Amino acid sequence: MTDTAAPYFTAKHGIAGLDEWELVVGLEVHCELATNTKMFCSCANHFGDEPNTNVCPVCLGLPGSLPVVNAEAVELAIRIGRALNCDVHSSVFARKNYFYPDMPKDYQISQYDRPINADGWLDLADGSRVGITRAHMEEDTGKNTHAGAGGRIHGADYSLIDYNRAGVPLVEIVSEPDIRSPEQAKTYVAELRTILLAIEASDAKMEEGSMRVDANVSMRRLGEDEFGTRCEVKNLNSLRSLGRAIEYEARRQVDLIVSGERIKQQTRHWDEEAGRTRDGRSKEEAEDYRYFQEPDLMPIEPGQQWVDRVDAAMPKLPAARRNALAGVAGVDPTTPAVVVAVDRQLDELAIAAIAAGGDSNRVLTHIEQNLAVDGAGGLSPVNLAELTLMETNSELTATQAKTVLAEMLTSGAAPAAIAAAKGFEAMDTGALETMVDEVIAAHPAEWADYVAVAAAGDDKKIKKLVGFFTGKIMQASKGQADGKAVNTLLTSKVGAAG
C-alpha cells in the first residue's frame, strides 16, 4: 500500500496477508423481544422453564388454532426501528414455508415484502455508519435436542423438541453490506446490543440465544465494484466467534478465488472448537420459501401517533451520548475514554464533573482506567472534579489520586479530607532530588549499568533499569513520590552522567 492510495482502496479489514482484498460483510441479527407473552398467543415468553410448559394450541400450531398479534411486540419492534433511525411502515405478515420439526406449523410467520421498519442506520463508536436495510417481526422456532451421537443431528438415536421458544417474538435486523472488518462487525453488534438494552427491547444475550448473529461474508479485489459471491455464516455465539469466523471465511474465500475456484453461495456453520466454518446446505439447492401474505392476520398499521409516542419516550442512545461527552470534553467521539464512559454508563458523571470545573483529561483518564467498578456511577461529580484539580495543582501524585479515588468510592468523603487523613502531600522537588541521589548512591553497580545502556541507546535495557530505580525511590518515599517527576530527574541525571 502506498501513501498516495485513495481511502477507498485501503484494505482496512486488518487481516494480515489480504492487502489486495476488500472484505464485505452484512449482518443479520435476530433478537428475542422482552415481552411478557409470545408473539401470537398468551403463553409466557420465558427462557429456561421446564420443556413444553409454556405452550398452547396456538404456539403448538394445532389444527384450527389462529394467531393474534401481541401489541407489546409491535411496540418493541417500533422502538427498535426508531432507535435504528428506520421509517416505520404499515406492514403485513407473510408465511415462510419450509418443513422443520421444531417449527410447529411447518411455516414461520414473518414479514417479507412489507416489513415494519426499513431504511435506517446505526452510527458506531469507531465513527463509521452502517445502513439498516430492515428490521422486521417474526416468530421464533422451538428447539431440537438430538439424543445420542454427541448432540449432532447425524447419527442421533432420536430428537426431543422443546416448543417453549416456539412463537417467541423476534425482530430480525438486517444491515446493509457496509461492514469492512471483523473489528467493525464486533463493534456493530456491541453497539446494537447496548441499544437493545437501553430501550429495553431485548435482553440480548448471545450465550442464551436471545441475540443471534448471522454474517454474510464476501470478498472482492480492491477497487472492484461488483460484490463477490457471499456465504452466510451461522452459529456465532459470541463476539469473539463473530470476529474469528469472519476472518476465517475471508481467508477461505480468497484461497478459493486465487486457486481459480468459484465461491458457492451457501450457508456455513462456525465450529468454534475447530476454528473454522463448515459446509451447510447450498443455497442453490435450498428450499423455495413460497412466501405469501399471512391470511390469518390483518395488516399492522401503527400510525404516526404511535411512532411519535415511541420517539418521545426514547432514551438517549449511545451515539448521541458519545457526541455529548466528546463535545463537553473537547475531544473526538471516537476517543477510547469517551467510548468506555458511555459503555459503562459513566458519561453523565463525566459531563457533570467537567461542568463542575474538573480537568476533562483527568476526568476521562479516571473513567477509563480507575472506575471500571460497581458503584462508580454513584460517585459525586463535584468530588471527582475536585480530585482532578488537586492533581493538576500538584497537590496529589497520580498514584495518590488513585488511592484517594478508591476511598472516595467506598466512603463517599471529599478528596481533600481523604488526602489529609492519609497524610498525602506532594513532595517538594528538593526533597525528591535528595531521595533520588540517595538511591543512586546506594546502588552504584546498577547506576553504572544504566549510564552505559543509556549511552548505547538500548531502549529495552533502559526501560528495565528505569523501572528498577523508580521502584526503589517509590519504596523510599512510601508511594508519595510523583512517578513522572522521578522519571524526569532520572533522565536528566543519567544524561549528565553520560
Add this chain to the structure above:
Amino acid sequence: MSAIELARAVRAGERSAREIVDGYLATIAEHEPTIHAFNLVTADEARAAADAVDAKVAEGRDPGPLAGVPVALKDNLCTRGIPTTCSSKILAGWRPPYDATVVQKLAAAGAVSVGKTNLDEFAMGSSTENSAFGPTRNPRDPERVPGGSSGGSAAAVAAGFAPLSLGSDTGGSIRQPASLCGVVGVKPTYGLVSRYGLVAFASSLDQIGPFAANVADAALLLEVIAGHDPRDSTSSPEPVPRYTQSLGDGVAGMRVGIISELMGDGIAPDVRRRVEEAAEHLAKSGATVGEASVPAAMFGLSAYYLIAPAEASSNLARYDGVRYGLRVDGATTAEMMESTRTEGFGVEVKRRIMLGTYALSAGYYEAFYGKAQKVRTLIVRDFAAAYEQFDVLLSPTAPTTAFRFGEKAEDPLAMYLSDVCTIPTNLAGQPAMSVPFGVGDDGMPVGVQVLAPTLGEVPMFRAAAVLEAGAPA
C-alpha cells in the same frame, strides 16, 4: 318440529331436552347405516348435555336460545376431547384439547351436539366421495351424492338426524350440498363467524355456517354462532343483527338481480327454470327483478383453484407426523415426514397441495398466485358495481341436481365445475345462501342461491324467507 319450536318447547318446560335427543338418536340408529352422515355419533355426551339443559330448566335458569336442540358438527370443527378427523387418515387418533369458538357458543346456547359429520377430506371436494371413511349418501336418493364438502352435515339435516348442523364453506361447501340435499345452507360474510377451531383449508375463504330444514332455523343458528371473537384476527367487530326478527318483512321494493353470467351454458335447463321461477315469485311478492352482470365471476373458478390450493399447501404442512396424528416411521426426519404425508393424505388433497405449492413457487408466483389475487380484486369490484343496482342477487346454487356416485369422481375438472356458481362469493368475502326451490326433472331438489353484499345477511334472509314460502311442492 323446527329448531325454533323445539327450543321454545324445552324452554317452556313442555318437552325435555333428553326426550328430544333420544328421539333423534333413535332416528340416527335406524338410518345412519344407510346414509353414513357421521364419522362419530356422540350419544353419551349428547344425553349428558341434554340432561344438563333439563336441569337448568328445572332450576329456573335460562337454558339458552337453542335449549335442547340437537346439532351435528362438521368433523373439521375442533371438539375438546372428541376425535376431530377432517375425514383424513392423517389425523388418526387426534383429540383436540380445545373447543372451536362456535362449539363453545352452541353449548352456551343450550344446543346439544349429537356427533361429527362426514366431509370430503379437509373439505376438499363436492361430493363427500373424498372422505377417507367412505362417502355419505344423499337421503333423498341413496344412489346419489349429497354434495360436498359438508355432505355429512347436509345429509344429517335432510335425513332428520338433527334439525340443525354446521358446515364450512370455502368455495360452496355449505351451499352446494344444501342444494343437492334439499335443505337451507348459509355461507355468512367472511369474518362474521369466528374461524377459531375450524381446521383450516384456505384461510382467506373459509367460513363456518348453518344448515337447517328452514330459513328461520338457519337464521337463529347464525345469530347464535356469529359475533366478534378476539381469538380470530379476521373476525368482524360489527354487532350481530337479529336476523330472525326481520324474516317476515317481505321483499316489497327490494331490487333483485339475476346474475346473467351464471345462467348460461353449463347450467342444467331444469335448474335454470327453477331460478327463473324463483325470480318471478319474488317479483310477484313486490320485488323489482332485473338482470345483473358480474363479468369477472367467470374467472372465479380459475382464480379459486390457485388461491385455495396455495393456502392449503401451507395450512396442511403441519401434518408431518411430528406432534400428533398419523406417523409413518422413516430413517430420517425428512423421510418420516414424507412417508407420513404419502400415507396419510388422499389423492385429492395431494393434488391440491401440489397445485398450491406450484402456484406459490419462485418464478411462478406472479403468473399464478399474483394473477389470481388480481382476479379476486376484479370480482370484488364487479360485485360492488352490481350491488349499486341491486340489494340481492340470484343464481343457481349448483349447475345440476345431485349426481350419482362415481359420475364425476374420476374427472376433477367436472367436479370442480359443481362450484362455479358458489365460488365467486367466497372470493368476494360476501354472504350467500341456498334455499330449496322445487325439484329438477329427476325429482331431486334444486337450490336457488341468494347473494348479498358484505354483512347483507338481513336482506338475504328476507328474500330467502319469501322464496321458501313460494317454493313449488
